[in-house]
Every structure is written in C-alpha cells, then in structure tokens.
Amino acid sequence: MKWTKFLEEKNNLFWFVHSAGWFGFALVYYLSSLLHDLRDIFVVIIFLNAYAGWLFSIPLRYIYRKVWNYKPINIALSVLFTSAITGLLWQIVQNINYWEIYKHGFRPEQLIYYTKNGLFSVSIMLSWSVLYFGTKYYQMLQRERQNVLHANTVAHQAQLKMLRYQLNPHFLFNTLNAISTLILVKENDTANAMVTKLSEFLRYSLDKDPMKKVTLESELQALRLYLDIEKVRFEERLQVAFHVAKDCEQALVPSMILQPLAENAIKYAIAVQEQGGTITVNVDKFGNDLLLELADNGPGAEIKNGNLFRENGVGLANSRERLQALYGNDYSLVVANNKPSGVKVNIRMPFETKVNS
Numbered sequence: 001m002k003w004t005k006f007l008e009e010k011n012n013l014f015w016f017v018h019s020a021g022w023f024g025f026a027l028v029y030y031l032s033s034l035l036h037d038l039r040d041i042f043v044v045i046i047f048l049n050a051y052a053g054w055l056f057s058i059p060l061r062y063i064y065r066k067v068w069n070y071k072p073i074n075i076a077l078s079v080l081f082t083s084a085i086t087g088l089l090w091q092i093v094q095n096i097n098y099w100e101i102y103k104h105g106f107r108p109e110q111l112i113y114y115t116k117n118g119l120f121s122v123s124i125m126l127s128w129s130v131l132y133f134g135t136k137y138y139q140m141l142q143r144e145r146q147n148v149l150h151a152n153t154v155a156h157q158a159q160l161k162m163l164r165y166q167l168n169p170h171f172l173f174n175t176l177n178a179i180s181t182l183i184l185v186k187e188n189d190t191a192n193a194m195v196t197k198l199s200e201f202l203r204y205s206l207d208k209d210p211m212k213k214v215t216l217e218s219e220l221q222a223l224r225l226y227l228d229i230e231k232v233r234f235e236e237r238l239q240v241a242f243h244v245a246k247d248c249e250q251a252l253v254p255s256m257i258l259q260p261l262a263e264n265a266i267k268y269a270i271a272v273q274e275q276g277g278t279i280t281v282n283v284d285k286f287g288n289d290l291l292l293e294l295a296d297n298g299p300g301a302e303i304k305n306g307n308l309f310r311e312n313g314v315g316l317a318n319s320r321e322r323l324q325a326l327y328g329n330d331y332s333l334v335v336a337n338n339k340p341s342g343v344k345v346n347i348r349m350p351f352e353t354k355v356n357s
Contacts (some may be wrong), residue, residue, distance in 0.1 A: 026050035087122030129171040154325040163345035213252035237276025269298020
C-alpha cells in the first residue's frame with residue numbers, strides 16, 4: 001500500500017511540474033509578445049504552441065525510463081537524439097500554427113522549411129530533459145537519505161532490543177550465580193577469570209555501534225567470550241567448535257550478529273538436553289558473499305504455519321531487522337533443521353573488508 005501510494009504521489013508530481021513548466025513557458029512567451037503590436041489571436045497561437053510542447057515532451061518521460069539504467073554515455077546520446085527529434089517536430093507544429101493559422105509570413109512549399117528556428121526548440125526540449133533527469137536524481141538522493149534515516153532509526157531500535165537480551169536478567173543472574181558458587185567453593189581463580197570475561201563481553205556489547213561493522217575476528221572473539229561464560233555454567237555439557245576460513249577473518253560484519261544466535265542455541269538445544277550438546281560455527285566465502293553458519297545438535301525445531309519456529313523472543317527477528325537495515329535486500333537469513341539433529345542458522349551477506357568498505 002505504501003509503495004502504491006508513493007508511485008501515485010510521484011506520478012501526480014510529474015504531471016503538476018510538467019504542466020506548470022509549460023504554462024510558465026507560455027506565460028513568458030506571452031509577456032514578451034506584449035512588446036509588439038500583435039493581434040489577439042496570437043495569444044491563442046502561443047498557447048497552442050505551448051500545448052504542442054506539452055504533448056511532444058510526454059513521450060520523453062517514458063523513453064528516459066527505459067534508458068535510465070544505461071551507461072552514462074548511452075544516456076547522454078539518447079537524450080541528445082530524442083531532444084533533437086522532439087524539438088524539430090515541435091518546431092514544425094509551431095511554424096504551421098504561425099504561418100497557416102496566424103497567417104503571418106511566407107508559407108514554405110517544402111516541409112523541411114517548417115523546421116526553421118528548430119535549434120531553439122531543440123534547446124527547450126534539451127532543457128526539459130536536463131530538468132527531468134535533475135529532478136529524478138534529486139528524488140533518488142532524497143530516497144537514499146530517507147533510507148539512511150530509516151536505517152538509523154531501525155538500528156537504534158535494534159540496539160535497544162539487543163540490550164533486552166544481552167543484559168537480560170536471566171543471563172546476568174545465571175552468570176553471577178555461577179561466579180558466586182565458584183567463590184563459595186574457593187575456586188577464586190576461575191571466578192576471577194569469569195568476571196573478567198563477563199566485563200569484557202559487556203563492554204564490547206555496549207560500546208559497539210549497531211550501524212557500524214566490525215571485523216569477523218573481533219566478532220568471533222566476543223562470541224568466544226560469551227560461550228566461555230556459558231561453559232562455566234554448563235561445564236562439559238556445552239561443546240564449541242569453530243571452523244573459519246583464513247581469508248574471512250578481516251571481513252566486516254555487523255557487531256553482535258552471532259551472539260543472539262548462540263544464545264538461541266543454548267536456550268533451545270543445550271539447556272533442554274541432559275547430555276548437553278555442541279554449537280558449531282562455520283565461516284566461509286563464496287564468490288562475493290560471506291557465509292556464516294551457527295548450528296547445534298539439539299532436538300530440532302517444530303514447524304508452525306510452514307515456518308521453522310524455535311523462539312518467542314527477539315533474537316532471530318532482531319538479527320533480520322539489523323541485516324535489513326544494513327544491506328537492504330542483499331542478504332539472507334535462513335533457519336533450517338540440522339542433520340542428523342538440531343537447528344542451523346545460515347546468514348549470507350556481501351563480503352566486505354576495510355579496504356573496500
């Protein structure tokens with residue numbers, strides 16, 4: 001509905017500006033004619049010429065839509081050619097109006113002479129074309145600006161959602177409870193190491209701007225901190241495996257994009273099984289895309305309404321929202337059952353580094 005409304009408003013704007021421009025042309029032409037002693041019918045000729053220009057310039061809009069994605073040189077040639085043809089046709093009509101209806105001056109025997117003063121008409125059509133492209137580019141820049149503003153808004157909302165699960169009471173309570181237990185049993189070194197890791201993880205999660213990207217190496221380090229904290233709770237019940245292609249370590253990814261996936265796996269795969277399970281992280285490059293996969297060997301997920309479902313929280317929804325804000329439609333996040341058991345989440349995004357970002 002929003003897209004349809006946008007197109008309708010855009011179409012209405014074109015007709016308004018198009019008509020206003022040709023009316024302005026006619027008005028300027030009329031005011032300049034007041035300097036001469038002309039018959040009243042000349043006003044009709046002026047508006048007939050302006051109306052002809054209004055009609056002849058309409059097809060240019062649809063032609064330029066077709067060539068919009070051409071190379072700049074091809075667009076320029078198309079504009080020059082179509083403006084020249086349209087301008088000459090318009091000049092023929094103007095001279096017919098002037099010589100046949102207004103009956104002023106000579107009447108050429110050959111049609112070619114009706115193109116007299118055609119250069120002026122071509123320049124008018126060329127000006128129309130330049131104005132059209134200028135307006136289109138301005139609208140495009142405005143849309144890009146709106147997209148950026150929207151992306152920033154979504155990102156700030158996503159940041160707030162991240163805080164809801166990064167600092168959720170369950171995570172902090174379980175972690176602090178584990179630290180307290182370690183202190184009671186005199187395992188002070190382990191407790192101190194856990195406090196340090198918790199501090200580093202919280203600092204990382206709070207300091208990173210969700211609209212800015214970090215290296216995969218940095219993201220994996222934060223993920224390891226989070227999983228190390230959880231391993232103190234689950235001990236041998238939680239196993240972790242990383243398989244990262246070396247040429248991917250410096251790739252740029254959204255900050256904290258993997259942690260909610262790991263939290264999801266711990267909640268629905270590790271915690272619910274007496275024997276625990278394994279979380280596997282795979283990272284690779286395919287063409288111009290970076291591929292991230294986080295899988296577990298838990299009990300899997302049920303299907304609801306044709307979709308794989310395993311959470312009521314904000315984890316996966318938050319990840320999709322952030323990826324959409326950063327990459328538009330140039331990404332994918334797919335949740336599927338793992339084989340032989342469990343769930344895997346695959347993320348595809350453009351491969352970027354600090355050099356080409």
